[in-house]
Amino acid sequence: MIKQEKGIxxxxxxxxxTKHPGEEDYIFRDVSFTIQQGEFISFIGPSGCGKSTMLNIISGLLAPYDGKVIKDGIEVMSPDKDLGVVFQDYSLFPWLTVKNNIAFGLKLNGKSKNEIDTRTDxxxxxxxxxxxxKKYPFQLSGGMKQRTAIARVLANxxxxxxxxxxxxxxxxxxxxNMQSFVSEVSAEFNKTILFVTHHVEEAIILSDRVFLMSVNQKEKMDELIIDLAKPIDITSSKFNEYRKYIINHLNKEVNF
Ligand SMILES: Nc1ncnc2c1ncn2[C@@H]1O[C@H](COP(=O)(O)OP(=O)(O)O)[C@@H](O)[C@H]1O
Ligand SMILES: [Mg+2]
Structure with a gap:
């Protein structure tokens, strides 16, 4: 595979x-894909198929058992502030105000007070x-907490x-509201976004491509290229075709 300059x-x-050779119990195996800079990619798949594991590996929080992640031409070996992570549970510091939560990474990187203030403001x-x-996380609604978590990544x-x-x-x-917010953020700040969701419509609305992950995924994930005019009409036949395709994939995966 040719190593591209930008993207993942x-x-x-x-x-x-299980890391004993010969006793591995693979969640996924030999999975390869490329994400271009500026793309919005959703990962959708049944619970437990390894979406979080995959994201944690890409962010450098978890070492792959095998294979590698290359970001902008360089292998990811550890967490990197260029790969900002936003989790479901917000992971804000409860003892810091919204502003200081956002400024945290900048302080850690030794920026001057002036620079931190200008940037966070x-x-x-x-x-x-x-x-x-000036509020603390416990004083915020869920949407505001998640905005703060996203703002922290933007500040970095x-x-x-x-x-x-x-x-x-x-x-x-x-x-x-948060879907619109993330959509605006990705366009305005030109971010490359990797987004795990189990929400079918959300994946279609936000993404350039949807990766359909399977249980025991091997090699190449099935993917859906989303080609819809903005603003997206969720009653259009094309939108519905995408919905059906993803729902079929999910139904296939669940064998009760
Ligand atoms: N810390 C862990 N130790 C052992 N198994 C785990 C751990 N975390 C997740 N798993 C298992 O790995 C599989 C993939 O989990 P995960 O990546 O969280 O899936 P998803 O995010 O798609 O729901 C699941 O079978 C889960 O039970
Ligand atoms: Mg998960």
Whole structure:
């Protein structure tokens, strides 16, 4: 496989929690794919098929059992601030205000107070958190917490955002708002987004491509290229075809 300059290439990724040679119990095996810079990719698949494991490997939080992840031409060996992660449970620091949660990574990187203030204030305004900047996480709604988690990744200037079911805990209306928010963020900030969801419509609305992951996935995931005019008409026949395709995939996977 040719190593591209920008984007993510996963080569022959395999994972097994059992690491004794000969006794592996592979979750997925020899999975390869390429993501171009600026793409919005969703991963959809049955519970337990290894979506979170895959995302954790790509972010460098978990070492692959076999294979490698290459980001912008360089192998990912450890967590990297260019690969920002957003989890379902927000993972904010409860003892820090919204502003300080967002500024945390910048402080860690030894930026000056002036630079941190300018950058965080700009992001707070752009993501609609300015009014909430002095609040603590427990004072925020789920949507606001998730905005803060996303703003933190933006503050770090990560080119890649890896999101693991980020809206799973949100109510219907907040989820819709957050979908628009992430869509705007990906366009405005030109991020490359890897997004795990089990929500079929959400995957279609947000993505350029949807990766359909299977239990015991091998080699190449099935994928769906989403080609819909904006604003997306969720009643169109094309949208419905995509829905059917994904739902069929999920139904095939569940053998009760
Ligand atoms: N820490 C762990 N130790 C052992 N097995 C695990 C661990 N975390 C996840 N698993 C198993 O790995 C498989 C994939 O899990 P996961 O990546 O979380 O799936 P998904 O995100 O698609 O629901 C599941 O069978 C799960 O039970
Ligand atoms: Mg998961």
């Amino acid at each position: 290439t996963c080569e022959n990724l395999s994972y097994s929690w 700009d992001i707070l305004k752009r993501v609609g958190l300015w009014e909430a900047r 200037n990560s080119n890649y955002m890896l999101m693991d079911e980020p809206f799973g805990a949100l109510d219907y209306q907040t989820r819709l």
